[in-house]
Amino acid sequence: MMLKRHRLPAFGVHWTPSIFDKLDDFERIATNTLTPALEVSEGKSGYKVCVEIPGMKKSDINVELTNDILTISGEKKSEEKNEDENLYSTERIYGCFTRKLKFPDIDNDKVTAEYKNGILEITVAKLEDAKPKQVLIG
Numbered sequence: 001m002m003l004k005r006h007r008l009p010a011f012g013v014h015w016t017p018s019i020f021d022k023l024d025d026f027e028r029i030a031t032n033t034l035t036p037a038l039e040v041s042e043g044k045s046g047y048k049v050c051v052e053i054p055g056m057k058k059s060d061i062n063v064e065l066t067n068d069i070l071t072i073s074g075e076k077k078s079e080e081k082n083e084d085e086n087l088y089s090t091e092r093i094y095g096c097f098t099r100k101l102k103f104p105d106i107d108n109d110k111v112t113a114e115y116k117n118g119i120l121e122i123t124v125a126k127l128e129d130a131k132p133k134q135v136l137i138g
Helices: 022-031
Strands: 003-008 012-017 039-043 045-052 061-064 069-076 095-103 106-116 119-126
Touching: 012 095, 039 095, 045 095, 045 106, 061 106, 069 119
Parallel strands: none
Antiparallel strands: 003 012, 039 045, 045 119, 061 069, 069 095, 106 119
């Protein structure tokens, strides 16, 4: 249950549960779409993007880099259903997704991707001019 912040004039600020919290949770679940979580980090030579997409095959994932925009897309397909079983509840999410990230000063020809244990790891190299250079003081 989420806690809502309410101001009570004589007592200051308190955290109290709201009767509408369950409705908020239901709406969040009902409108849930497949949006893989990602993590982006920057190093001296480039960027690393890690995307959590468990339960997918490599063939269902697309990675493109065009004009400094990295596009990650795919489709998580539902498993074959057994005609003899009734599904009572599911919290799994299926469907298509697309994530786009724009990077400054990257080399569109130097990108690699590896998918292992449900994690897609993409590395994108920076242009040579964009890499930090040590300047000697004379």
